[in-house]
Amino acid sequence: MRLKFTKMHGLGNDFVMVDAITQRVKLSTEKIRAIGDRHTGIGCDQLLVVEAPRNPDVDFRYRIYNADGSEVENCGNGARCFARFVHERRLTSKDKILVETAGGILELNVQERDQVSVDMGAPILEPQQVPFDADIQAETYPLEVDGEVYTVGAVSMGNPHAVLLVEDVDSAPVTTLGAAIEHHPRFPQKVNVGFLQVLDRGSARLRVFERGVGETRACGTGACAAMVSARLRGLVDEEVNITLPGGSLTIRWPGPGEPVTMTGPATAVYHGQIVI
Structure with missing residues (x-):
């Protein structure tokens, strides 16, 4: 063919x-x-x-x-x-x-x-719809990985994402921890893993370990999920410029029930x- x-x-x-x-x-x-x-x-x-x-x-x-x-x-x-x-x-x-x-x-x-x-639609936050194994919906969840407990946000943008806050994305263990969380049993369909460094209320840096791929230079749904998780935690305003290794995206989200808008090249x- x-x-x-x-x-x-x-x-x-x-x-x-x-x-x-x-x-x-x-x-x-x-x-x-x-x-x-x-x-x-x-x-x-x-x-x-x-x-x-x-x-x-x-x-x-x-x-x-x-x-x-x-x-x-x-x-x-x-x-x-x-x-x-x-x-x-x-x-x-x-x-x-x-x-x-x-x-x-x-x-x-x-x-x-x-x-x-792109109008990405409203984020899905109910755990069973992400899907993520949790009894009730929360802004963050404790997740045990290899004996360590991490705090993650669980968001679906049509595909599942786990979002971790880090102090410095450059030194974050994206490859090792990303791979471990991707296959975590609490994410039954596996998960994309975002490592987010919030710089101020309008800007952040992000690296993403994508399920089935590994780390990529950019992930649009990952940027949307990371922004949603950060906004739910009260860390950012409704429009954020997110810089990934490949470049920047502008993500806008007014709040729960509203669609996420992503703009980029x-x-x-x-x-x-x-x-x-």
Whole structure:
């Protein structure tokens, strides 16, 4: 099968974008892993497949696969890349795009200078819906890992996130502790792990260990979840600039019950074809 694709990134979080509307696409887990391999394939954090919608009230549907072949519900950086991809490939001329994902419906707004704003919907905080094993909803929870107890926030942005506050993200044990929390039994669907350093009420730094991927240069849903967790703890205002290793995102959240809005860049790197 010869597959046309576009390589894109959002703050260094990189994606292989595949149009399954104008070409026939059939990808097994093994083929997704082969595409995602950085040594023998194209290489990416995630592969995004653009499909025709099932819901007549939306414009597109897209599916998200980690480099290990596992399918996930949502991806903020991927959503921004998706919006620019369908725009630049002339699959739509709309600046406001409604898209169906496994995590729900997103509203994407294409702006100038490669910027895309995404209405990520209201965060899910009820533990059983994250999902996270806890008896009652709280701002934070104690989590025991290898004999140590950590304080985490549990937030879903269509996918589950654990958020830890750290004094310095540069020295945070992202790889080791992130991997341990990813597979913690209290997160039955595994979890993305954010290490957040709050600088002031309008700015913060963040590193994210993504389930099925490892640490990435940026994570849109992770930035949203981190901001929500920090705001619930009373540490930040309703708009925060979050700096990740790959660059910065602006996250806005008025409070419980309200949607989270994420704004940031999406960039096309190159177009190509691969035989798989």
